[in-house]
Amino acid sequence: MQSRSFSTRMLALVFTLLLAQPFALMAQAQGGSAPQLPNPGTTGMNRQQQQQLGLQAMGEVYKQMPVLPDSSPETQYIQRLGKKLMAVIPADRSWPYQFHVIPAADINAFALPGGPIFVNIGTITAAENEAQLAGVMAHETGHVVARHAARNMIAAYGLEAVAALAGGQNPGLLTQLGTSIAANGLMLAHSRQDETEADEYGARYAAAAGYDPRALISFFQILQRQEGHTPKVLAYLSDHPATADRIAHLQQYIVQHHLGGTSLGSGQYQAIKSRAASYRSASAGTGAPPPPPPQP
Numbered sequence: 001m002q003s004r005s006f007s008t009r010m011l012a013l014v015f016t017l018l019l020a021q022p023f024a025l026m027a028q029a030q031g032g033s034a035p036q037l038p039n040p041g042t043t044g045m046n047r048q049q050q051q052q053l054g055l056q057a058m059g060e061v062y063k064q065m066p067v068l069p070d071s072s073p074e075t076q077y078i079q080r081l082g083k084k085l086m087a088v089i090p091a092d093r094s095w096p097y098q099f100h101v102i103p104a105a106d107i108n109a110f111a112l113p114g115g116p117i118f119v120n121i122g123t124i125t126a127a128e129n130e131a132q133l134a135g136v137m138a139h140e141t142g143h144v145v146a147r148h149a150a151r152n153m154i155a156a157y158g159l160e161a162v163a164a165l166a167g168g169q170n171p172g173l174l175t176q177l178g179t180s181i182a183a184n185g186l187m188l189a190h191s192r193q194d195e196t197e198a199d200e201y202g203a204r205y206a207a208a209a210g211y212d213p214r215a216l217i218s219f220f221q222i223l224q225r226q227e228g229h230t231p232k233v234l235a236y237l238s239d240h241p242a243t244a245d246r247i248a249h250l251q252q253y254i255v256q257h258h259l260g261g262t263s264l265g266s267g268q269y270q271a272i273k274s275r276a277a278s279y280r281s282a283s284a285g286t287g288a289p290p291p292p293p294p295q296p
């Protein structure tokens with residue numbers, strides 16, 4: 001539906017190729033005890049444009065999906081947990097993260113470009129401890145740091161269309177994105193490489209915040225056990241297959257890089273989990289998006 005020029009599509013393709021290659025090479029080059037995370041690179045959109053893109057998409061999420069108010073105990077808890085993670089993310093990887101809770105029973109979490117992250121109630125109730133939740137949230141911050149969503153959108157729709165969307169000039173595509181998030185629990189599917197990269201960020205940031213990074217693995221194992229038994233995990237699993245090789249990679253990464261957090265989290269988690277379990281799905285469009293957070 002968007003008419004894009006050939007040059008724009010080529011530009012997006014060139015960016016994608018340029019960016020994908022160094023990631024693969026750098027991941028292979030990693031080793032020893034002083035790992036370097038891959039350079040997050042660029043997307044063809046500047047930082048401000050990516051943040052605008054995320055805020056546009058966030059407005060659409062608030063329009064099309066129920067979101068708990070920031071004053072809810074679940075959201076306050078998730079935001080405190082998010083702050084612990086933000087505190088350990090290096091300044092050069094920092095984005096204006098914000099964390100919100102969707103009162104839906106499916107296990108899901110997703111990140112929008114530039115920082116907004118949404119966690120379903122179902123993820124809070126499926127986890128066994130705070131460290132697992134921290135692992136999932138840290139994984140989502142990894143998608144933001146590595147600019148996966150912005151890059152995937154540009155690859156799918158072209159730089160021109162996505163830049164227009166960021167500037168509020170492409171309402172058709174914006175609605176389409178919101179519909180996709182509401183229906184599928186995500187904006188666009190991530191590649192396996194994106195997921196592996198986000199897992200690595202997730203383990204690293206959760207460990208830096210003091211959490212046992214293996215909790216992300218035990219959360220995947222919960223998903224594995226539930227797979228086939230309940231549709232509640234489908235949204236997350238469609239984008240986050242809890243495969244044996246994914247778990248094996250994470251185990252190896254944690255050992256190889258001596259990621260050493262040990263905490264399973266605060267006792268507060270169990271109280272929030274009990275409260276969250278009583279939620280029933282609410283209807284969309286009941287809340288207004290909060291004002292954007294201050295620039296870091």
Ligand SMILES: [Zn+2]
Pocket residue numbers: 139143190195198239240
């Ligand atoms: Zn992911």
